[in-house]
Structures are given as structure tokens and as C-alpha cells.
Amino acid sequence: MANFIEEIINEDLASGAVKSVVTRIPPEPNGYLHIGHAKSVYINYYMTAKAYGGKCNLRFDDTNPEKENDEYVNSIIRDVKWLGWEGDITYASDYFEKTYECAVLIIKKGLAYVDDTPPEKMREMRGTLTQPGVESPCRNRSIEENLRLFAEMREGKYADGELVLRAKIDMASPNINMRDPAIYKIVHAHHYRQGDKWCIYPLYDFAHPIQDAIEGVTHSLCSLEFENHRPLYEWVVNNLKEIFPNSPKQREFARLNIERTIMSKRYLKKLVDEKLVDGWDDPRMPTLCGLRRRGYTPSSILRFVEEAGIAKADSECAPEQLEACIRSELNDSAPRAMAVIEPLALVITNRPDGWTEECETEINPNRPELGKRKVTIGKRLWIEAGDFAEVPPPKFKRMTPGAYIRLKSSYIVRCTGCGEENGVKTVYCEAVDGTNGADKEGVKAKGVIHWVNADDCADAEFRYYDYLLLPYDGVHEDFAERMNPNSLVVYRGKAEKMLGDAEKGTSFQFVRTGYFVRDTGSEGVVYNRIVGLKDSYKAK
Numbered sequence: 001m002a003n004f005i006e007e008i009i010n011e012d013l014a015s016g017a018v019k020s021v022v023t024r025i026p027p028e029p030n031g032y033l034h035i036g037h038a039k040s041v042y043i044n045y046y047m048t049a050k051a052y053g054g055k056c057n058l059r060f061d062d063t064n065p066e067k068e069n070d071e072y073v074n075s076i077i078r079d080v081k082w083l084g085w086e087g088d089i090t091y092a093s094d095y096f097e098k099t100y101e102c103a104v105l106i107i108k109k110g111l112a113y114v115d116d117t118p119p120e121k122m123r124e125m126r127g128t129l130t131q132p133g134v135e136s137p138c139r140n141r142s143i144e145e146n147l148r149l150f151a152e153m154r155e156g157k158y159a160d161g162e163l164v165l166r167a168k169i170d171m172a173s174p175n176i177n178m179r180d181p182a183i184y185k186i187v188h189a190h191h192y193r194q195g196d197k198w199c200i201y202p203l204y205d206f207a208h209p210i211q212d213a214i215e216g217v218t219h220s221l222c223s224l225e226f227e228n229h230r231p232l233y234e235w236v237v238n239n240l241k242e243i244f245p246n247s248p249k250q251r252e253f254a255r256l257n258i259e260r261t262i263m264s265k266r267y268l269k270k271l272v273d274e275k276l277v278d279g280w281d282d283p284r285m286p287t288l289c290g291l292r293r294r295g296y297t298p299s300s301i302l303r304f305v306e307e308a309g310i311a312k313a314d315s316e317c318a319p320e321q322l323e324a325c326i327r328s329e330l331n332d333s334a335p336r337a338m339a340v341i342e343p344l345a346l347v348i349t350n351r352p353d354g355w356t357e358e359c360e361t362e363i364n365p366n367r368p369e370l371g372k373r374k375v376t377i378g379k380r381l382w383i384e385a386g387d388f389a390e391v392p393p394p395k396f397k398r399m400t401p402g403a404y405i406r407l408k409s410s411y412i413v414r415c416t417g418c419g420e421e422n423g424v425k426t427v428y429c430e431a432v433d434g435t436n437g438a439d440k441e442g443v444k445a446k447g448v449i450h451w452v453n454a455d456d457c458a459d460a461e462f463r464y465y466d467y468l469l470l471p472y473d474g475v476h477e478d479f480a481e482r483m484n485p486n487s488l489v490v491y492r493g494k495a496e497k498m499l500g501d502a503e504k505g506t507s508f509q510f511v512r513t514g515y516f517v518r519d520t521g522s523e524g525v526v527y528n529r530i531v532g533l534k535d536s537y538k539a540k
Contacts, residue, residue, distance in 0.1 A: 008219070018219075021052040022054055022057075022215065023055075023057075025057070025085070029068045030265065041080060045087070048221070056087045058087060060091045073192075095214055098214060102240055103165060103202070104150070106167070113139055114149040115139075115182075117138065127171070139180070150184070153186055154198075164186070166181065167236075175228055178231055184200050184203065184206070205229055205236075217248040222250060223252060224253065224255060224314060230252070271468075281293045283465050284466075294528055295516070299329060301322075304321060326530060327533075331509070335370075336509050337511070338450045339527070340383060340384055343382040344425065345425065345426040348381070352379070355378060357376070358376055360374060361409035375453075375496070377451075380455060381454055382493075384449065388427050399429070399449060400415060402416075404443055406435075406447070407448075411435050412432045414430050416428045450510075457494045460500065462493055463489075466489075504518045505517065508527075513533070514530070515531050
């Protein structure tokens with residue numbers, strides 16, 4: 001069943017109003033992209049341009065030189081391509097001259113004027129939701145004077161904020177965005193692409209529809225907060241019909257919101273600037289580069305966006321929806337391996353020092369065509385501390401004195417007790433002969449635990465990540481008051497030798513533990529926990 005955007009496109013194509021679909025992804029290069037931007041990529045590229053055989057540009061809204069730079073541009077290109085986008089890369093700054101010409105035409109039509117009202121006074125004169133605005137004394141300047149002043153603005157004769165160019169619309173409009181909005185401002189700042197060529201810059205609401213029109217965009221799809229800006233978008237393109245006869249149309253969709261997740265570049269930048277996280281790619285961050293380092297895949301993110309749905313009303317997704325997408329994918333794709341997060345020494349006492357034996361274990365039980373691999377067991381092993389209890393609680397199905405337990409893909413062993421060796425707590429057991437990967441009549445294991453060969457393993461660091469924010473309690477609105485002090489917990493344990501040799505960025509399912517990825521930003525053997533084997537999120 002088609003969603004409302006697809007219905008609009010279907011109708012436009014059927015009526016002949018649109019011959020070929022053209023969309024755009026319009027990020028501002030003032031930060032790194034987060035998962036909310038993946039929804040824009042999905043809608044503008046996959047759901048529309050690609051699905052309908054059209055085109056989708058990546059167009060940078062670089063009209064604010066004080067906050068933009070190449071670092072952000074390069075990161076955005078990398079992230080959007082990682083999600084699978086293909087198309088042309090364009091820049092608002094490439095259209096500055098054309099945008100200026102459009103502003104001049106608007107002035108010549110008597111639809112814009114230069115205003116020297118101080119910014120604070122201008123805000124007061126704008127009015128409120130219940131009171132109309134007050135017209136500026138500059139509103140009735142002649143066309144000739146406005147053209148002269150606007151040219152002088154471009155020439156750099158005025159200081160920042162001294163003059164603005166405003167659209168002449170309606171100061172009594174119930175939509176405050178239509179009360180003579182500013183469409184050009186003075187900014188004496190170096191532009192990362194244009195250098196010092198310009199000292200006036202168009203505001204987004206004026207520049208965006210012009211850029212859409214220049215690029216032949218048919219459907220300008222944006223998030224719901226721009227719905228009240230649509231009348232201004234239409235005002236701009238409707239008053240430039242002699243330049244752009246085929247006007248683009250703006251349509252809005254609900255943005256992606258996830259519980260306990262910051263979905264604002266401004267706040268994410270604050271976390272980075274205040275060093276509350278370890279950079280934009282910190283695996284706790286909902287940035288695309290952070291999710292990539294955490295071990296999420298493009299397909300899992302796009303699947304999540306698709307399952308979240310395309311609607312007109314805002315809603316909030318639970319985090320386990322995203323977790324379920326990557327868990328489902330990795331369950332089928334990730335090879336299995338063994339790692340011990342909190343190590344406890346185990347000694348097989350009825351085997352001699354130096355004894356080793358090979359065992360066979362599955363690579364991925366969901367993909368039998370991959371076959372099996374060899375692991376080597378030895379006399380001394382590491383097991384999880386939680387897999388042994390000297391005095392077991394009820395229904396404990398792991399290692400306890402006198403009980404039989406199977407070592408994953410290897411022997412059934414009987415625990416004989418515990419003690420200390422060289423100051424290290426150690427558990428002792430005896431292997432049951434003839435049970436390497438097989439059962440034995442009269443011997444029944446209570447459960448299965450994983451292990452790592454102590455003589456052939458890698459020291460590893462395991463990073464467990466939780467959400468940056470604590471659950472919303474109805475009181476603390478500020479993100480700073482909801483920071484989760486346990487968003488990162490680090491364990492130092494043991495891993496199979498193969499995990500120490502794995503390529504960075506490779507994902508595994510650690511048997512009985514969860515899904516992990518070899519960290520791309522660290523030296524040594526470091527694994528980031530992607531997600532547990534089962535839903536771990538519980539709203540409080």
C-alpha cells in the first residue's frame with residue numbers, strides 16, 4: 001500500500017504534471033549526519049528517485065559561512081554514500097549569483113525592501129500569534145533606493161546586521177513566517193568554498209526554493225517542522241515564474257524520533273565540544289559514523305526507517321525497533337566466536353600439562369553451507385565468572401561442584417571444586433572421556449557454557465554501550481540533566497585468537513553473549529557491543 005508521498009508522486013506522474021521525479025537531500029554542513037537524516041536519504045533516494053527511475057542530488061545548504069567547513073562536507077558525503085546513495089553533489093554556494101539575481105528581480109517587482117531597523121526592534125515589531133506585526137518605516141522605500149542599498153550591501157559598505165533585505169508580504173498574516181521575513185543578511189565571514197567573494201548571504205527560506213527550481217526538483221520533501229514555511233516557499237517560486245515556469249512543490253513528512261536519543265545536530269555538537277563523548281563517531285552517538293563504528297549496517301538502518309513508516313504526524317520509536325533490525329541481520333550473517341567478558345580460570349585436572357585437542361564448532365548455524373571450523377581446547381581455560389557458583393541459586397544450569405556441564409563444542413566435564421592458584425580464583429573439573437562433541441550414556445550435562453583456551457587467546461577490551469540519555473521522567477527536559485552515567489562500561493577479558501587477528505570493522509556473534517564488532521578507532525583488541533542476543537531495552 002502506497003504512503004501519502006507515493007500517492008502524490010503517482011498522481012503527478014499519471015496526470016503528466018511531472019515527467020520524471022527529481023528530489024534532493026539538502027543537509028547543512030554544520031555537523032555530522034545522524035540517524036534522522038537516514039530517513040531523508042530513504043525517502044528522497046530509495047523511496048522516490050530510485051523507485052521511480054528519477055534523480056536525487058546531494059545538495060549542501062552552505063549559506064551560513066560561520067558554522068560550515070570541509071570536515072562536515074566530507075563526513076556527509078562519506079555517510080550518504082555509505083547508505084548507498086548515488087547521484088550528483090551540488091552546493092547552494094554554486095547558485096549565489098543566480099540567487100542574487102532573483103532577489104534583484106523581487107525588488108524590481110516591489111516585493112522586497114532593505115530595512116535598517118535594529119534586530120531587537122524588528123523582533124518586537126513582528127507581533128505574536130495573537131497580535132499582528134507592525135510595518136517597518138522602511139517598507140515604503142522606492143524600488144530604486146532598495147536596489148541601490150542592496151547593491152551596496154553586496155559591496156560591503158555595511159556592517160553585520162546593519163541592514164537586511166526583507167520580503168514584502170503581509171505583517172498581519174496569521175503565519176508569522178509570512179510577516180515580511182528577512183531573505184538576505186550581511187555576514188562578513190570567510191566562506192569555505194567561496195572565500196571572501198560574498199558578504200551577503202540568502203536565508204534558507206529564500207534560497208532553498210530557488211535552488212530546487214534551478215535543479216529541476218519536482219518534489220521538495222522535508223520534515224514536518226517546515227510545514228509552516230511552505231507558504232513562503234510557494235511565494236518565492238510563484239513570484240519567479242518568468243525564470244522558473246515549472247515550480248517545485250514542497251511536501252512534509254514526520255521526522256524520525258527515537259526514545260532516549262538526541263536527534264539534533266546542535267545538541268550533538270555540544271556533546272562533542274564539551275567532550276562529554278569521544279568525538280562525532282563515539283559509538284554512543286546516533287550519528288551515522290557513530291552507528292557505523294558501533295557495528296550497525298546501512299541495510300539495518302534503512303530497514304528500521306522503512307519499518308518506522310512514513311506519516312504526517314510526529315511519533316516516537318522505541319530503541320528496540322532499531323536493535324531488532326541489526327540483530328535479525330547479524331543473526332544470519334555474523335560468524336560465531338567465543339569470548340569471555342569477565343574471566344574465571346578453569347583447569348581440567350585429568351589432562352596433562354601441554355595437552356591440546358581440536359574441536360569442531362559451527363561458523364553460523366543459520367548457514368550450514370559455511371561448514372565448520374576448528375578450535376583448540378587445552379588444560380587451562382577461561383570461562384565466565386557468572387557461569388560458576390559454589391552455592392548455586394535455584395535452577396542454576398551452569399557449573400557447580402559435582403555437576404556435569406558441557407564446554408561449548410567440546411567435552412562434558414564434571415566440576416570438582418574451586419580454590420586458588422597464584423592468587424587467582426580457579427575452578428577445577430574433570431573431562432569425561434569420549435564426550436568431545438558427543439554424548440555419553442549415563443552422563444547428562446546440565447547446560448552448555450563457552451570458554452577460551454588460556455594458552456592460545458588474546459587479551460581484549462569489551463565496550464558495552466547504553467543510551468546517552470536516561471528515560472524521560474516527565475520533569476527533566478534538558479538533555480544535560482538526563483545524561484546516563486553508565487552509557488559506557490568497559491570490561492577486560494579474553495578472546496579467541498582469531499578475534500585478535502580479525503580485521504577492524506568485522507562483526508561476530510559472541511556465543512551466549514551478544515553481537516560485537518572490532519572497533520575501527522582503537523589500537524589493540526577492542527570490541528564494541530552492538531546489541532544483545534535478546535531485547536535489552538526496558539522503558540522505565
